[in-house]
Each structure stands twice: as structure tokens, then as C-alpha cells.
Amino acid sequence: MPVKLDKLDPEFKFRVASTPGGENVTRCFACGTCTLSCPVREIDEKFNPRRIIHMILLGMKDEVLKSDFIWLCTACYACSERCPQDVGITDLMNALKNIAVEEGYVHPSYIEQVKALSQFDGLYEISDYDNKKREKLGLPRIERKGVVLKSIMEKTGIIGLAQQGGQE
């Protein structure tokens, strides 16, 4: 895919750098330690941290934000621990995902997770069945009210995602 100069957004790297986690993106000198450390890259070449950083620095905003590969980071921190420039690539990947969400590109699995958190205050409902099983094992019952995280997500505005992707 050739890079089209007139489609590049020179401001994009600054937007990334002003998003929490993306602060150090311009420090990258493209050594490739991240890519060699990445366990996802070993299996799926579509995910290549050095390439993604280079695309950010070039200003390939749409290509980065609309791509499915930005969601492939497992957050293992292997790259972050080894990066000689302290770019903080795991956090940078989160910054990219955060910007993608702002722009309306959100992976469906996160919509489901936000929904669950707003209902149960956790990723899973602790059902009566679970509590019975817990009691049988001698573990205490857990009653989560399921309202706390909803109000936090209302404050920060991401609760809107829970209404996306079909309540129906």
C-alpha cells in the first residue's frame, strides 16, 4: 500500500502525544526491539509495533485508526520493558485505541465489556447459581450492586458505548 502524501495528517502524532499513554511516541528511533519482542507478531505479521509507530509519525491517521490490528496488542509489556527510548508502547497502544474509540471505531468486544461493567460492576454477573456453588465450597457470598461503575462511566462519557451495538 503506497503512502499518499496528500492524505497524511501531520497533526496526528501530536494528538497521539497529547493522549495519556502516547506522550513518548516521537522518541522512537525505529530500532525494532518492540517488533522482535512481540509474541503476537510472531504469529500474525499484521501486528507490528514498529510499523504502527512509523505510521503514526508519518501521519497515516485513517489507516491506523480504522485498522483491526491496533486491537491485537495483548498488553504483555514485553516491548515496553525493552524499549531503549522508553516509548511505553503498551500504553501507546491503549492511547491509539482510546483515540479510535473517540473517532467511533470501537471493537465490538469492548462494547460488550462496557455493558457488563455497567450492569454488574464486573465483567461477569455473580448469579445465584455461582453463589450457591461458592457457599458449597465454603466461600462467602458476593452481592454486587451494579451501580457504581455505571455512574463513573456516565461521568467520563463512555457509558454511551453500552447503548451501542444493539440493546435489542
Added chain:
Amino acid sequence: MKYALFLGCTVPVRGMNYELSARKVAERVGLEFVEDERFSCCGFPVKAVDVETSLLMSARNLAIAEEHGVHLCTLCSACNSTLAEANMILKEDDELREIVNEQLDGMRYEGMIEVKHFARILYEDIGIETLKDFITNPLKGFAFAPHYGCHYLKPSEAYGGFDDPEDPKSLDELIKVTGADSISYEEWDLCCGGGILGIKEEVALQMAGKKWKNLKKYQIDGMITICPFCSVMYESNQKKVEKLEGMEIGVPVFYYPQILGLALGIPPDELGFKLNRVRPTKFLEKLSSLVS
């Protein structure tokens, strides 16, 4: 020694054997837990959506532990890294902490507590030497593969250097103190893939499969994990990995306190082995032949 027990989302529903064995072990070694039903999700799942929301969720949980005046103990490594990282950020930045506190509906976090993984507490606060004195039934003749997982060690800046993320020894030491061998193996540090199970299952399963391929040449009685995500990948999804990779695995996966519990003399039926999805039948037979 008192800690607030932070269970997180996955452990109390899908990792009851982890919770049960951790509680039993804690009781034996003199670790007391404070419980609080107000604890919610740690914030990890929304990091990808909005890190500020994640920070607020973490801060609220930290504030609850601080109210009790105790440090916080996690069983899940993802909770551990999320809360420890938030804790580091909030301790370092007074201004940000104020902004966060204003959002907590009357709760406040002053940055007075520490966040530690259960395994780290055993290793660092109880200590290997003390654990040695508690061992009554050493697991002689057993060998396990330690799986440290990512978030128990990383981001290392949030963990105060308690272990080396490139060459760790805490879990090996914790396994050895039970009397069992802890094996060294190639690519021990591979991520389980759990972080992208819901994004691209096939890649996640291949990541888990790689570890099993590396372990194939070793005679082991089980893999040892300290995180429910890792356990979901290596244990709950073992059949799927077998199918995808065309290989037979059939190796049980245990939570560390399950085997420590055995070495402490806690009966196997109190450590939740019935809930292990890869049935540890052979393991338990070997164990009973050892006792008799």
C-alpha cells in the same frame, strides 16, 4: 499480617479453586484478609476504551482498601498490574490525585497503600524461609512448569524491583519450597494470549499452543499459574488448542496455592482440585501413593 483481598471479576466466578486454595493457604501461614463488597472491577477492561475511566475505577478500589488502613492483595495478575500502575501514577502526581478524588463521590485516596500480588506476598512478606517451616508434606518427586504470566512482573516500574522481569525467580522459589522441582524451559516468558481471546481467538490459541509445544519434551506433573486469565488460556481452552494445533496435551494446570496447600498438609479435597478442568486424576493418584 493483614491485607484487603481484591478478588476482581474472574476469580470469584471462574477461579473458585484459586480463591479457595489461596484462602486456605493464607490461614495456614498467618495472612489475614479484610473483605469489602464495595470492590468493583479493577479498571483493566476499559483501559482500551478510556484510560481515565480505568484510573477512576482503580482509584476507587484503592480508596476502599485505604479506608481499612491495609495494603491490597490481588489474585489476578491483570488486576495487580492495573491497580499497581494506577497507584504509582496517583502517588507521584498530587495534582492528578486531587482531580481524581473530586470524581470519587466523597471517597478519597491519599496514596498510603501498596498493591501486591498474593504470590509476591508469600515470597516477599511471608518469605521462603518462613514457608519452609510450615511445610509438612513435601512434594518430592513432582516437577512443575512455572508460568509467571506478564502482569505479575510487568510493568516492572510499578513493582519496585521485587523480581527481574527478564529473569525472575520468585515463582520458581515458591514451587521449590513445596519440595517439587521447578523446570526451566524455552520461551518461558511467552504471553498466554488471554488479552486478545475476545479479539482474535485463533491468534490467542496459537500463542497458548506455543507454550505447550515448548513443554512437550519435559516430564511434568502440571503447569503452575497465578492468574485466572492464564489459566483460562492453558486449562479451559486446552481442548481447543489441541484441536487447532493437532497435538495432544492432557497436562493439568494448577493454581500455585493448590500445590502449596498440599505441601502445607491441607487435604486435597479442601483445595478445589475437583474444579480443575483438565482432570488431575494421575496427579492425585501419585500424591496418595506418596502419602501412603
